[in-house]
Amino acid sequence: MYLEAKETARLYQLLSDKLGNDTTEAMFKYIDNKTERSVENTIQTLATKDDLTLVRKEINETKVDVIKWMFIFWAGQFSGIIAIIMLL
Secondary structure, rough: OOOHHHHHHEEEEEEHHHHHHHHHHHHHHHHHHHHHHHHHHHHHHOHHHHHHHHHHHHHHHHHHHHHHHHHHHHHHHHHHHHHHHOOO
């Protein structure tokens, strides 16, 4: 962290000498704002524990529905096979 601050101060000094204080300050503010917006956008796209809990709940509900419909399908197939065997 210390090294980064030292490098930033050196870069600021070098740019101030070449571009002037106002231009250098404006450029640093622009970079800070751009970085901050980028971080905020990244944070908005991350999933939270609550989001993951909701997804797990939906998956479990879907599993129950699939198992229920599989049982109904199998019972229908079994009944159809029994009916065909009885007819023969």
